[in-house]
Amino acid sequence: MGRTGQAGGRVRGRRPAPFTTGRATLAAWLLTAATAGIPAIAEGQPPGPSDVILATTTSVQDSGLLDLLVPAFERATGYQLKPIAVGTGEALGLGRRGEADVLLVHAPAAEQAFLAQGYGATRRQIMHNDFVLVGPAADPAGARGSPSPGEALARIARAGAPFISRGDESGTHKLERTLWEQVRVIPRGRWYIEAGQGMGGVLRLADERDAYTLTDRGTYLALRQGLRLVVLVDGHASLVNPYSVITLSPARFPRVNHPGGQAFAAFLASAQAQAIIREFGRERFGQPLFVPDVIR
Amino acid sequence: MDLLWSGLLQAIRLLLAGDPEVLEITGLSLMVSGGATLVALLVGVPAGTGLALTRFPGRNLLITLVNTGMGLPPVVVGLFVTLLLWRSGPLGALRLLFTPGAMVLAQLLIAAPVVAGLTLAGIQGLHPQLRLQLLALGASPLQAVWVLLREARLALLAAVMAGFGAVISEVGAVMMVGGNIRGQTRVLTTATVLEARMGHFELAIALGVILLALSFGVNLILTALQQRR
Numbered sequence: 001m002g003r004t005g006q007a008g009g010r011v012r013g014r015r016p017a018p019f020t021t022g023r024a025t026l027a028a029w030l031l032t033a034a035t036a037g038i039p040a041i042a043e044g045q046p047p048g049p050s051d052v053i054l055a056t057t058t059s060v061q062d063s064g065l066l067d068l069l070v071p072a073f074e075r076a077t078g079y080q081l082k083p084i085a086v087g088t089g090e091a092l093g094l095g096r097r098g099e100a101d102v103l104l105v106h107a108p109a110a111e112q113a114f115l116a117q118g119y120g121a122t123r124r125q126i127m128h129n130d131f132v133l134v135g136p137a138a139d140p141a142g143a144r145g146s147p148s149p150g151e152a153l154a155r156i157a158r159a160g161a162p163f164i165s166r167g168d169e170s171g172t173h174k175l176e177r178t179l180w181e182q183v184r185v186i187p188r189g190r191w192y193i194e195a196g197q198g199m200g201g202v203l204r205l206a207d208e209r210d211a212y213t214l215t216d217r218g219t220y221l222a223l224r225q226g227l228r229l230v231v232l233v234d235g236h237a238s239l240v241n242p243y244s245v246i247t248l249s250p251a252r253f254p255r256v257n258h259p260g261g262q263a264f265a266a267f268l269a270s271a272q273a274q275a276i277i278r279e280f281g282r283e284r285f286g287q288p289l290f291v292p293d294v295i296r
Numbered sequence: 297m298d299l300l301w302s303g304l305l306q307a308i309r310l311l312l313a314g315d316p317e318v319l320e321i322t323g324l325s326l327m328v329s330g331g332a333t334l335v336a337l338l339v340g341v342p343a344g345t346g347l348a349l350t351r352f353p354g355r356n357l358l359i360t361l362v363n364t365g366m367g368l369p370p371v372v373v374g375l376f377v378t379l380l381l382w383r384s385g386p387l388g389a390l391r392l393l394f395t396p397g398a399m400v401l402a403q404l405l406i407a408a409p410v411v412a413g414l415t416l417a418g419i420q421g422l423h424p425q426l427r428l429q430l431l432a433l434g435a436s437p438l439q440a441v442w443v444l445l446r447e448a449r450l451a452l453l454a455a456v457m458a459g460f461g462a463v464i465s466e467v468g469a470v471m472m473v474g475g476n477i478r479g480q481t482r483v484l485t486t487a488t489v490l491e492a493r494m495g496h497f498e499l500a501i502a503l504g505v506i507l508l509a510l511s512f513g514v515n516l517i518l519t520a521l522q523q524r525r
Contacts, residue, residue: 058493062493200495
């Protein structure tokens with residue numbers, strides 16, 4: 001029942017519905033749409049530089065951190081933030097087409113390429129946590145105590161023990177592929193399961209199948225109550241998981257809301273946001289889920 | 297089973313307590329899907345009636361297209377509408393992506409063929425002599441169509457229910473074009489996906505129960521309209 005109270009309390013504690021203003025517009029576009037057909041739907045939702053589209057990753061949303069950062073940003077700046085939670089690959093893809101105004105992602109190599117190709121204007125590391133290899137406590141592949149995360153994966157492959165991959169070009173998936181390359185293993189076979197889901201879904205799948213998987217520690221901690229999976233390998237340098245905010249190139253993307261994107265990037269580096277990040281999860285999980293990197 | 301039960305209890309609790317966020321999400325679901333169904337009726341009923349009462353070359357092909365459209369996969373519609381509404385896309389200037397308007401547009405594309413297809417079947421299911429008789433009795437063509445639509449009332453209301461049912465329950469299109477943004481584009485189906493992903497199963501079940509209750513309530517009203525004498 002503790003879970004019930006927690007989940008319910010979380011919802012009740014959310015900010016009041018901003019629909020007092022939205023209702024009139026909704027009614028308006030329903031009316032105009034009904035009389036004039038599809039194009040009229042557009043008129044009810046005024047475009048404007050007050051909207052900021054943030055493309056970010058499911059790990060930031062699934063852990064619950066966004067639910068604290070978004071209202072704080074909106075109160076501090078007056079912008080309205082639209083966070084779209086996708087994999088890092090898709091988030092960078094949205095950025096590459098100028099469909100988002102600012103990115104918060106975690107795949108350093110891909111981010112550097114993004115900037116080198118001229119899509120991004122600025123990139124700043126905001127926070128980090130780390131990746132951990134989780135799996136069944138029985139550890140049939142003997143991954144525990146491996147000298148490196150790559151070696152642990154190689155042991156899983158040799159044992160043919162089930163491993164769930166995100167398989168979605170997310171930051172987690174990119175790191176996983178780097179680790180496989182380090183030990184020159186091409187993961188293939190019935191034991192290697194490509195889920196194509198967010199981190200929460202993959203953890204649950206791994207738990208159901210007694211499989212191994214790579215996860216960021218934040219999502220694992222946030223979901224730990226419902227999981228039997230245990231941490232088998234962590235604390236290695238190659239498992240650090242840095243999150244950076246990227247603003248887009250004004251020269252390349254004239255239609256992007258640059259002031260809004262820059263405002264969000266500045267907000268994440270502010271003392272207020274860094275304090276939110278530092279405290280997030282301490283109460284609920286007994287330890288913070290992320291470590292702020294701008295103000296330590 | 298414990299989880300199912302406590303989810304059900306939580307649904308009742310959330311509704312009774314008038315949780316503002318749940319109410320808002322429920323309201324948005326109703327407005328988006330209701331709005332899409334309404335516009336789908338305005339497009340689908342005339343289209344279905346027209347197809348039922350006219351004969352022209354290519355008619356069978358068009359009907360086949362409508363019938364195929366009755367099973368449009370929401371994710372495909374979502375992808376298509378997303379491409380249209382991108383800032384760099386043909387309708388990008390509308391700035392509709394990630395707004396409720398985009399969700400109505402996507403659901404309209406899902407519901408309209410359902411309404412058109414069932415209207416077509418309903419009108420064609422009437423006695424073929426009825427229209428000729430009406431015209432012979434001196435009804436204007438419009439009056440005749442009006443009477444036919446009234447006669448096909450059962451089928452038309454079934455079309456409304458099927459159209460609404462198709463869109464209130466879909467998650468693929470609204471997730472893609474709406475983005476599941478809290479307080480802006482989050483509806484019951486996408487909220488359920490998110491809460492389940494976050495491990496809040498009771499809340500996910502509660503939202504599912506509310507979705508079912510909403511659907512039941514709407515269909516109760518429509519059925520009352522359909523079955524009244």
